[in-house]
Amino acid sequence: MRKHICSTLAIFFMSIVAFAQPDVDLKKYQEKYPGVQMVVLEDIEELHIENQKGELVIYETYYTKRQYLTKDAGLFRERQLSFSTFSNYTNIQASTFVPNGTKYKKIKTKEFTESDDLESGVFHDDSKIIKFAYQGLQIGAQSELSYRRNITDPHFLGRGFLQGSFPVEHQIYRVIVDPGVEMGFTQYQIERDFVSYQKREEKGKIIYEWIVKEAPVIKSEKWAPNPTYYTPQVLPRVKSYNSNGETKYVFRDVGDLFNWYETLVDTLNSDTDNPMIQSIVDSIIDGSTSDLDRVKRVFEWTQENIKYVAYEEGLGGFIPRSAKSVCTNRFGDCKDMSSTITHLLKYAGIQAHLTWIGTNAIPFTYDEVPTPSVDNHMIATYIDKDGNHYFMDATGRYMPFGLPSSFIQGKQALIRLEKGKYELYTVPVVDPATNLLSDSVFATVKDGVFTGNAISKFGGYYKQNLEYKLEDLTEDEKSKFLKSYLVKGNNKFLPENFVEKYPYPDNRPMEVSYDFTIGDYAMTNDNEVYINLSLTNYFSGDKLKKDRETPFQFKYIALFNSVVVFTIPDGYTLDYVPKPIDIENDLIAFHSSYKIEGNQVIYTMTSNKKKLNYAVSDVPLWNKSVNIINKSQKNVVILKKTN
Numbered sequence: 097m098r099k100h101i102c103s104t105l106a107i108f109f110m111s112i113v114a115f116a117q118p119d120v121d122l123k124k125y126q127e128k129y130p131g132v133q134m135v136v137l138e139d140i141e142e143l144h145i146e147n148q149k150g151e152l153v154i155y156e157t158y159y160t161k162r163q164y165l166t167k168d169a170g171l172f173r174e175r176q177l178s179f180s181t182f183s184n185y186t187n188i189q190a191s192t193f194v195p196n197g198t199k200y201k202k203i204k205t206k207e208f209t210e211s212d213d214l215e216s217g218v219f220h221d222d223s224k225i226i227k228f229a230y231q232g233l234q235i236g237a238q239s240e241l242s243y244r245r246n247i248t249d250p251h252f253l254g255r256g257f258l259q260g261s262f263p264v265e266h267q268i269y270r271v272i273v274d275p276g277v278e279m280g281f282t283q284y285q286i287e288r289d290f291v292s293y294q295k296r297e298e299k300g301k302i303i304y305e306w307i308v309k310e311a312p313v314i315k316s317e318k319w320a321p322n323p324t325y326y327t328p329q330v331l332p333r334v335k336s337y338n339s340n341g342e343t344k345y346v347f348r349d350v351g352d353l354f355n356w357y358e359t360l361v362d363t364l365n366s367d368t369d370n371p372m373i374q375s376i377v378d379s380i381i382d383g384s385t386s387d388l389d390r391v392k393r394v395f396e397w398t399q400e401n402i403k404y405v406a407y408e409e410g411l412g413g414f415i416p417r418s419a420k421s422v423c424t425n426r427f428g429d430c431k432d433m434s435s436t437i438t439h440l441l442k443y444a445g446i447q448a449h450l451t452w453i454g455t456n457a458i459p460f461t462y463d464e465v466p467t468p469s470v471d472n473h474m475i476a477t478y479i480d481k482d483g484n485h486y487f488m489d490a491t492g493r494y495m496p497f498g499l500p501s502s503f504i505q506g507k508q509a510l511i512r513l514e515k516g517k518y519e520l521y522t523v524p525v526v527d528p529a530t531n532l533l534s535d536s537v538f539a540t541v542k543d544g545v546f547t548g549n550a551i552s553k554f555g556g557y558y559k560q561n562l563e564y565k566l567e568d569l570t571e572d573e574k575s576k577f578l579k580s581y582l583v584k585g586n587n588k589f590l591p592e593n594f595v596e597k598y599p600y601p602d603n604r605p606m607e608v609s610y611d612f613t614i615g616d617y618a619m620t621n622d623n624e625v626y627i628n629l630s631l632t633n634y635f636s637g638d639k640l641k642k643d644r645e646t647p648f649q650f651k652y653i654a655l656f657n658s659v660v661v662f663t664i665p666d667g668y669t670l671d672y673v674p675k676p677i678d679i680e681n682d683l684i685a686f687h688s689s690y691k692i693e694g695n696q697v698i699y700t701m702t703s704n705k706k707k708l709n710y711a712v713s714d715v716p717l718w719n720k721s722v723n724i725i726n727k728s729q730k731n732v733v734i735l736k737k738t739n
Contacts, residue, residue, distance in 0.1 A: 118195035122236040126165050129263050132313070134172060137161045137238070139267040139308075141256055143332060147274040150339035154247040156254075162239050173233045177226045177243070182252045185226060186244045192230040193238040200238065203231045250334045250346050251356065251468060258291055258328040259311045267308035269330055272301050276338040279304070280347070282331040282465045284324075291328055306330055318640065321649035321709070322457040331460075333467050353466040354510060354518045360415045361450060361512070365439040370420055377443040387446055391478045391486065392497040394440045396601060398490040402436060403427045416450070416474065431474035433490040438476050451477045451487070452510040453523070455503040456649070456708075462508055462520055473504065477511050477521075487523055494563035494600045499526065502557045502652045506708055528704040531556035531654035532605050533634075535584075540663040541627060546617040550591075552582055555605035557652045563600050578608065584631035588615035623737040625668065629660045629699035630688070633729040638722045644715050653705045660699040662733070669738050670697060674731035677724065682706060683714055684721045688728055697733055 125135050138161040146153040164172065177185055188208055193200035209227045230239045247253065256269035273279055281304065286293075290311045296303050314323055334346040345352055367373075380397050384390045402422060406429035416431035419439035428436065431450075438448040454460065454471040462470055478486040487500040487509070495501060504523050511519045532555035539548025554562050565581070566574060575594060583589050590613050597607040619626040634656045640648070664670055676689040686703040703725070710718065 117198050118200055118236050119198075121163060121238070122165065122195075125163050129165065132263060133164070133166045133168065134262050135163050135165065136260070136262055136264040137163055137266065139264060140270070141268070142270045142272060143253065143256075145250075145271070145273045145277050145279075145334065147276055147337055147339075152250050152277070152334065152337060154250060154253070156245040156247065157243070158245070159242040160240070164233065164235060164237050164239070167235050169233050169235050169237060172230070172239075174227065174229045175241070176228070178223055179226070179245070180223045182249045183245050183247050186246065188226065188228070188241075188243040190228055190230060190241045191239065192232050193240070194232045194234065195236040201232075205229065205231060253332050253334070253467070255329050255331045255469060256306065258286070258306060258308050258330070259288075259314055260327075261314060263313050264308055264311040267311065269306045269308075271304040271330075271332055273304070275300065275302065277302075278335040278337065280333045280335045282333075282460070283329075284331065284460070284464075285326055285328045286330070288328050304332075315645050317644055317646045317648075319648035319650065320646040322459070324457070325459045325649075326646050331465055331467065331469055333465075347466050350462045350466045350510070350518075350520065353462065353468075353470075354512070357414070357452060357510070358512065358515070361435075362515070364416055364435060365419050365442070367420065368442075370443075373419060373423065373440065373443050376423060377440050380440070381444050388480065388486075390444050390446060391441060391448070391488075394437055394444065395476075395488045395490060395497050398433050398437050398440070399493055399495070401426060402433055402490065404429065404433075404491050406430075414468070430489065430491050434474045434476040434488075437488055437490060441478070446478070448488075449477045449479070450512045451475045453504050453507055456505070456507065456651075457503075458507075462510055471510070475501075475504070475509075477509065479511075485521060485523075492560065494560045496556075496560070496601065496603055498603075499530070499556060500524075502526075502560075505652065525708055526556060526652060528653045528655040529555075531558055531652055532657065533558050533654050534605075534657035535632065535659070537584075537631060537658075537660040538663075539660065540665055541618045541625070542665060544616060544618045544620065546585060546614040546627070547612070549609065549611045550582075550584075551607055551609045553605040553607050556654070558654060559600070559606045562606060578610070582608065582610070584612070585614035585617050585628075588613075588617070590614070619732075624671070625735040625737075626732040627662070627735065628730065628732045629662055629690075629697065630658070630701065630729040630731070631660060632658060633726065634703060635686075635722050635725045636729070639719050639726070640715050642715065642719070644712055647712055648710045648714075650705060650708055653708060656701070656703045658699070658701040662697045662699065664695045664697065664735060667738055668735040670733065671736040672734035673697060674728070674733070677728040679721050679724060681717060681721065683710065683718050684725075686721070686725050686728075690733070699733075 129135055138159065140159045142157045144155050144157070179185060190205035192203045194203060205228050207228065210224060211227070212224055233239065258267065258269060271279065290309055292307045294305050314327060335348045336343050336345045347353055380393050381390045384393060403426060405427040416435035417428055419436040422428040422432045422436045434450055438450055441448045451474065452471045453473050453475060455473050458470060458472060460470045476488045478488065486498060487504065489495060489501040492501055500523050505525045507523050509521050509523055511521055513519055532553055534553045535550055537548060537550040539546055565577060569577060578594055579591055582591055591610040593611045595609045598604040599606055670692060673690040673692070677686065679686040683706050684703070685706065688701040691698040
């Protein structure tokens with residue numbers, strides 16, 4: 097059926113090409129989409145699911161036609177298609193239609209090159225790419241691409257995106273299914289004026305169809321989360337199908353997904369008397385004082401001794417390697433490290449659990465999307481006798497025990513408790529006080545130079561990030577980095593004499609103490625001196641555009657704390673201090689105050705964001721709060737000469 101459709105489409109568009117006028121097309125779309133490089137004229141994707149004698153045959157067909165509107169059209173010349181064990185491409189056809197007077201000249205792409213998708217770094221899998229190029233691509237040209245993609249496993253159907261980085265004139269996402277195949281669909285962010293839906297039966301097939309007309313461009317905005325959070329999309333799944341009179345289940349619900357995942361790990365780490373594993377565990381837990389201490393030791397040993405390297409092929413992307421293999425080779429990816437942690441703990445007489453989870457790049461829960469599209473990560477979970485959950489991700493070298501990776505906060509975890517039994521548990525968002533960023537400053541001013549000493553503290557994720565930034569730096573490089581990282585006041589901030597305390601694995605916040613001067617910081621006018629004691633504005637530049645269209649997201653929420661103890665220099669008295677500022681709403685907390693003790697002014701500020709994910713509707717209150725904060729951060733104390 098699709099072959100016929102593709103052929104019909106090709107004839108249809110070729111007839112258009114034969115009679116179209118390139119200059120008319122170009123002018124039309126340039127006027128309609130000013131400043132846009134390219135517009136998608138037509139995009140048709142069909143997912144076919146056929147039941148052939150009790151076995152599912154699944155494939156996609158795809159056709160797209162694009163118009164190029166600017167002189168940099170050559171940027172789109174080279175294209176590639178990616179695939180792996182679970183899919184392959186056939187019947188790839190690509191052509192360029194180049195302006196030639198009042199007509200288009202068709203140039204077919206003849207060379208398609210297949211190769212391994214070799215990525216640099218530590219991640220290696222069985223992904224392959226097919227590369228090709230549109231010949232003669234230029235301003236005013238059009239391109240066509242069509243292909244068939246065969247899907248070899250019903251667990252991996254992919255999804256249909258109904259909006260993109262360029263405007264779309266017309267798009268169809270169609271799912272064509274044989275009777276007896278029960279489908280499920282997650283329609284996410286689909287309530288848009290440019291999207292319509294219909295379901296019908298035609299020639300013995302059930303057809304689900306989403307039609308897009310004149311979809312605008314997805315905006316790229318500050319702090320926007322992964323586009324999957326706000327892009328309209330359809331995620332299909334096979335729930336069940338008839339196989340020779342027997343109903344076979346694929347993904348009806350979370351239980352089916354868990355059951356399938358469990359088949360991939362059911363025989364993992366079945367050994368109970370491996371001398372090598374036992375020896376490693378004995379050395380790790382020697383002298384330990386409690387189960388929690390033993391869990392912590394095993395986690396930290398895995399962090400320190402297993403290098404993150406991923407070699408994945410086919411279902412190897414889902415099946416962890418055995419702890420024996422990982423401990424022998426001393427490398428592995430997230431699931432391999434989770435396998436190792438749980439197995440080592442088994443040898444220590446402690447039960448821990450393999451756990452599937454999606455990072456913050458994925459907006460869905462397991463209830464919403466019970467397919468592999470819902471997760472992309474694996475960790476280990478320890479649950480103590482009081483029900484407290486400890487999430488362990490050993491891929492982060494400086495991740496302290498007891499702190500979940502920042503990118504899984506607020507995400508739903510699928511925890512394998514025991515054979516046939518699972519738990520859905522939401523990872524809590526770490527308290528802002530854990531992610532402490534604080535400054536304690538003791539300073540005075542002389543001849544316009546602000547001078548003193550300070551202690552900066554970094555806790556939680558701030559500490560982890562700082563550890564990564566400082567590793568492998570020379571002392572000179574470290575000093576230059578800390579100067580930029582700790583900057584205060586203005587660009588004449590000069591710190592020196594750095595001393596670091598409590599680096600990883602110490603659980604206390606890292607402390608960096610230093611002396612500093614800030615030139616030309618105090619402003620004078622006749623017998624008055626003006627000094628801004630707010631040395632760091634944590635909300636500077638945080639105001640958002642009023643017409644924002646996308647939500648915004650933060651990696652974690654932190655507590656900002658600043659205390660500046662300013663000693664009034666001899667020959668001056670305090671003439672003015674600003675009023676306190678208090679903001680407390682659902683989005684932001686901010687408090688600042690000034691206190692006078694003898695010849696000192698003590699400025700105190702605390703602030704924190706309230707959540708990780710914000711909606712577009714939060715923008716007005718956010719901006720109002722940030723405006724008040726930024727205005728308060730410009731306030732000054734005033735000193736007056738006494739002689």
